[in-house]
Amino acid sequence: MSSVQDLLFSKDHEWVRVDGDSATIGITDYAQNALGDIVYVELPKVGATIAQFANIGVIESVKAVSDLFTPISGEVVEVNGALESDPAAVNREPYGAGWLLKIRPSTPDETKSLLSPAEYEKIATE
Amino acid sequence: MLEAAGVPLIFESGQEGRANRYFERGKPLENFLPPRVLRDELPLPDNSELDVVRHFTQLSQRTFGIDLGFYPLGSCTMKYNPRVNDAVATRREFADLHPYTPDDLAQGALAVMYELERSLSSLFGMTAFSLNPSAGAHAELGALLIAKKYFKERGETRRDKVIVPDTAHGTNPASAAMCGFKVISMPSNARGRVSVEEIRKVAGDDTAVCMMTNPNTLGLFEEEIAAITAAVHEAGGLMYYDGANANAIMGYARPGDMGFDLMHLNTHKTFTIPHGGGGAGHGPLGVAAHLVDYLPTPVVVRDESGFRLEFDRPKSIGPMRSFWSNFAHAVRALAYLYANGSEGLKRVSQLAVLNANYLRVKIAAFLETPYPEVCRHEFVASAQRLKKENGVRALDLAKALLDYGYMAPTMYFPLLVPECLMIEPTETESKETLDGFAQALETIVDRARKDPAALFDAPTTTVVGRVDETRAARQPDLRWRP
Numbered sequence: 077m078s079s080v081q082d083l084l085f086s087k088d089h090e091w092v093r094v095d096g097d098s099a100t101i102g103i104t105d106y107a108q109n110a111l112g113d114i115v116y117v118e119l120p121k122v123g124a125t126i127a128q129f130a131n132i133g134v135i136e137s138v139k140a141v142s143d144l145f146t147p148i149s150g151e152v153v154e155v156n157g158a159l160e161s162d163p164a165a166v167n168r169e170p171y172g173a174g175w176l177l178k179i180r181p182s183t184p185d186e187t188k189s190l191l192s193p194a195e196y197e198k199i200a201t202e
Numbered sequence: 203m204l205e206a207a208g209v210p211l212i213f214e215s216g217q218e219g220r221a222n223r224y225f226e227r228g229k230p231l232e233n234f235l236p237p238r239v240l241r242d243e244l245p246l247p248d249n250s251e252l253d254v255v256r257h258f259t260q261l262s263q264r265t266f267g268i269d270l271g272f273y274p275l276g277s278c279t280m281k282y283n284p285r286v287n288d289a290v291a292t293r294r295e296f297a298d299l300h301p302y303t304p305d306d307l308a309q310g311a312l313a314v315m316y317e318l319e320r321s322l323s324s325l326f327g328m329t330a331f332s333l334n335p336s337a338g339a340h341a342e343l344g345a346l347l348i349a350k351k352y353f354k355e356r357g358e359t360r361r362d363k364v365i366v367p368d369t370a371h372g373t374n375p376a377s378a379a380m381c382g383f384k385v386i387s388m389p390s391n392a393r394g395r396v397s398v399e400e401i402r403k404v405a406g407d408d409t410a411v412c413m414m415t416n417p418n419t420l421g422l423f424e425e426e427i428a429a430i431t432a433a434v435h436e437a438g439g440l441m442y443y444d445g446a447n448a449n450a451i452m453g454y455a456r457p458g459d460m461g462f463d464l465m466h467l468n469t470h471k472t473f474t475i476p477h478g479g480g481g482a483g484h485g486p487l488g489v490a491a492h493l494v495d496y497l498p499t500p501v502v503v504r505d506e507s508g509f510r511l512e513f514d515r516p517k518s519i520g521p522m523r524s525f526w527s528n529f530a531h532a533v534r535a536l537a538y539l540y541a542n543g544s545e546g547l548k549r550v551s552q553l554a555v556l557n558a559n560y561l562r563v564k565i566a567a568f569l570e571t572p573y574p575e576v577c578r579h580e581f582v583a584s585a586q587r588l589k590k591e592n593g594v595r596a597l598d599l600a601k602a603l604l605d606y607g608y609m610a611p612t613m614y615f616p617l618l619v620p621e622c623l624m625i626e627p628t629e630t631e632s633k634e635t636l637d638g639f640a641q642a643l644e645t646i647v648d649r650a651r652k653d654p655a656a657l658f659d660a661p662t663t664t665v666v667g668r669v670d671e672t673r674a675a676r677q678p679d680l681r682w683r684p
Contacts, residue, residue, distance in 0.1 A: 113675075115670035115675035
């Protein structure tokens, strides 16, 4: 697993790791901590086209159901099926085994509107 | 869960042949039913009557309800329900009435429905109510189906969005989604209110409905409600009033006067129906004049020959459930209305607000109250500081309250307040009860500061201790299988 320093963040507490024509998306450690124990994740279908910052699914914890947003646009190429039986992976390893989906980015320029680890850290600790 | 409480499941107790059989078996079922609906095996428990009585009595001793103690569950209005209303509802004349009784032989029952409908319309400023829906969320669904049909008939099918402030009830977005609308969540302002400017920005020609509750789930009255409803109307949308918080406003403010087009009332909360077990509820659905034709059927009408159920309403969204809804609840609700009268209902709301504020000020001495102003029937406190400094969450405080003989408040709602406890004492509690509750909560907060770890196992004196809520949600085991 690469380091958190390679990630970009959205204000909605999602992260993205862009690696060529594949981008992995998940929720941040701050988000999983605020949500509490996660019990269910609903993700878009493989093949779906998603637009930057659009609502792409829901994440349910013992406390609440929250919307999931995508930090960048693209086509969904894979979703993390392991979360179906083990949603706790999002709590344990939000930047690793708890990833949510992989997409093929359609608008690489969009990453410019995202936050660096340091910028996100500032928001999360406010 | 039941096993943990020392009560075996009824399916796993008993012995073959133990059931009491007072009556001879009648003719075989084959005489009445076609073979395709018959089966050879039916794994029902074989218990003696005494076993069954003991089973359910033991369960009743292991549960908690308003009859045992204070139940400050926010937005649920767990008030005392006077027994006289049950006595009226279970009178033979009502309880034994067959739902297919012709109208001319059921005039008394129809009069109850008619009187209740007229009284609700007057109390809340609506043109008419349907008593058809079974509870609040059911009525929300009905209201949104009405809105959908209304806009379709006007050719405004573009209106596919429902605006829901973050201070509304959790069922609102669910009802909207179920009805095929897109939900637009709207953050409240720093004062915990919906701002008129924000509504003006969001409301447009794609707005179908804006769903609000007033007072909202922070227990705060939306003073600008008239301007808000006007802004939504100007955009061509409809306003829906969630009546779950109506206990705060009876006789003081009416949703109809605030500009709402649709509303529901939970008579089980605001009036008098026991609802700790989750039902059966009663959720009359009220509308303003331009939506009367769409109400669910049947509607009780009165003409020169008396009262009758009217089914032939071409624009209606149709019946939302079988027969005449939970009719016994209509009887209870009307009995409650009559017993209180208009002055009595004002007093109900007055005391509900007074009790909430008394408790709010007491609790503010040792817990944060994020909106420190005069509230209505309920208020929110937050354990955020306690969590930061001592690692004790709202959940731990709620669990510890069970050890002191109190039901826990609603927690983690509304979502905009972190580590939220939402407290609604209702008007039927005495000053001594409120003092006792505040004292218990203060003791718990004090313990949380001195020895936080001790609270993580609470409750320790109840029949069942701390349950694993995460596991229950991740691996639900809801059905007994042989």
